[in-house]
Amino acid sequence: MRQPLVVANWKMNMTSPEASVYCQRLRTLMQETTTPAEVVVCPPYTAIEVVRAAFVGSDLAVGAQNFYPAPKGAYTGEVSISMLKALDCRYVIVGHSERRLRFGETAETIGEKVKVAVEHGITPILCVGETMSERSLGMTEKVIGQQLLTCLKHLQSDQLAQVVVAYEPLWAIGTGRSATAKDAAQLATYARQRLQRLMNGDTDAMRILYGGSVAPDNIAEFAAADGVDGVLVGGASLDPDKFQAIARAYEVK
Ligand code: PGA
Numbered sequence: 001m002r003q004p005l006v007v008a009n010w011k012m013n014m015t016s017p018e019a020s021v022y023c024q025r026l027r028t029l030m031q032e033t034t035t036p037a038e039v040v041v042c043p044p045y046t047a048i049e050v051v052r053a054a055f056v057g058s059d060l061a062v063g064a065q066n067f068y069p070a071p072k073g074a075y076t077g078e079v080s081i082s083m084l085k086a087l088d089c090r091y092v093i094v095g096h097s098e099r100r101l102r103f104g105e106t107a108e109t110i111g112e113k114v115k116v117a118v119e120h121g122i123t124p125i126l127c128v129g130e131t132m133s134e135r136s137l138g139m140t141e142k143v144i145g146q147q148l149l150t151c152l153k154h155l156q157s158d159q160l161a162q163v164v165v166a167y168e169p170l171w172a173i174g175t176g177r178s179a180t181a182k183d184a185a186q187l188a189t190y191a192r193q194r195l196q197r198l199m200n201g202d203t204d205a206m207r208i209l210y211g212g213s214v215a216p217d218n219i220a221e222f223a224a225a226d227g228v229d230g231v232l233v234g235g236a237s238l239d240p241d242k243f244q245a246i247a248r249a250y251e252v253k
Helices: 015-030 044-054 083-088 097-102 105-117 132-136 140-152 157-162 181-199 221-224 240-248
Strands: 005-009 036-044 059-064 091-094 123-128 163-168 207-211 230-233
Touching: 005 091, 005 207, 005 240, 015 044, 015 240, 036 091, 044 059, 091 105, 097 123, 097 221, 105 123, 105 140, 105 157, 123 140, 132 140, 140 181, 157 181, 163 181, 181 207, 181 221
Parallel strands: 005 036, 005 230, 036 059, 059 091, 091 123, 123 163, 163 207, 207 230
Antiparallel strands: none
């Protein structure tokens, strides 16, 4: 049985004082829920410590949005995996489409990050997704399959269970236009089967999330989707009330 996972990706939002106010509110709100989901907040680097401290003694976890895969050294402006580990980050988002498109991150670099994160015991949340034009050409599965294989190629098959995959169609991110739960479920099944076949790995234990315009008014369908083990939430995660409503959708009725 895979535990549902609900992840906030704050992107480049929230100063540390704002993060502190948010976390107090979220902690209070989470006391009202019996959600079985693991709930994680990934703030910008500058607010990780504030979020970590605010969550001590709760079930909430902190994660990061990125890191650089070298151990340490002359990489001005970068942050290493050990630095995240020292801040109790349990997860790190890797290969988000904004990083691929705006910062030129290649599948090669992403693959390296996945490996380094796994080796350090931090779970990478690997983002994959197709563009609208790839989708209209019927290439969604091919594109996702390729992204998964290139980004996971450095792992041993028994390490697959230590990775979370987030299916995030590019056209659904920040647009208010989500994929359907059926699309997400189909893609999750496809990804699981393909990785099982090609890497001969334990994909039954691997969690697959959906991301892209998830909000309180559409979460029920994703929470009920077969094989979709949770969500990665951008815009709606900036409001603690909305984010809690999303986590609550996993409560057993
Ligand atoms: P969104 O972003 O929820 O604002 O669409 C999701 C993401 O980019 O992870």
